């Protein structure tokens with residue numbers, strides 16, 4: 505049962521003038537400490553091929569693009585992971601296009617490498633990461649079936665999938681009209697299956713892709729309902745759409761700064777009685793990131809000292825020193841976390857192999 509109704513969330517999303525400040529200060533009442541977390545990671549795109557074609561995508565490449573990553577080799581990945589180790593990274597973020605093996609060229613590469621499908625390949629990459637490096641895998645590669653999630657759980661400390669929005673209407677807009685994998689029912693099913701399988705999980709919403717405020721409220725409530733049922737959601741990302749030259753939606757308007765503020769406040773107040781973190785990506789909000797900490801956000805997400813944010817290639821992450829300065833200047837303390845949150849580090853959620861890796865890390 506949610507502590508806020510849809511109407512109450514909508515009141516926050518439509519707040520004006522001093523009401524915005526009133527709600528902002530309300531988020532401070534529920535803070536349990538002054539810590540703001542981040543995860544030091546390396547972002548490795550395993551493939552840039554994707555079955556979807558989102559209007560805001562800056563990541564996917566066509567299979568016939570000579571510069572496209574069709575499938576990284578194990579040696580390439582291991583070299584990147586070893587480099588990340590030198591920088592003290594603890595999370596190996598594997599983000600890549602959905603169902604890339606629908607494309608013949610990817611399937612041929614998989615066969616050449618000795619795999620039958622993407623899931624077998626991802627499993628092997630994650631297992632190698634656990635066996636040969638000190639990093640913890642976190643896979644974020646679109647929808648997976650229940651069986652594939654079950655398999656990948658064995659070699660991932662945590663996983664993730666953005667809900668983005670729970671409205672079917674967006675399937676008719678430029679954002680998702682060519683992306684069957686963005687069907688909200690499919691994504692809700694994947695996120696729920698991860699809950700059934702007890703996979704520590706990250707999800708979130710994307711703001712500014714044509715959704716109404718009502719649809720934002722419904723999306724937040726959908727995530728809250730799933731969390732209430734399974735308890736596996738460790739953080740909710742509130743991400744703003746950022747136009748990039750060359751994407752289909754390059755002329756689409758960005759969400760307003762105030763809309764981001766109102767949404768972060770709404771998310772923070774909706775999850776106030778839980779230990780779910782609210783994350784705002786600092787690299788998409790360079791000049792304004794600090795204000796979100798005053799709206800209840802308590803996590804900067806993954807930040808990499810070695811790799812770019814491949815899905816937002818024009819938005820470099822701040823250095824960790826810079827992030828610390830921003831955090832302290834706002835009145836908080838920056839602290840590193842793992843990709844899996846503390847409360848999930850036990851035998852109920854993770855197998856022995858992962859627990860042992862984590863205990864070696866600490």
Ligand code: SF4
Nearest residue numbers: 554556557558561564
């Ligand atoms: S945004 Fe993600 S799902 Fe959409 S086309 Fe790009 S890589 Fe695929």
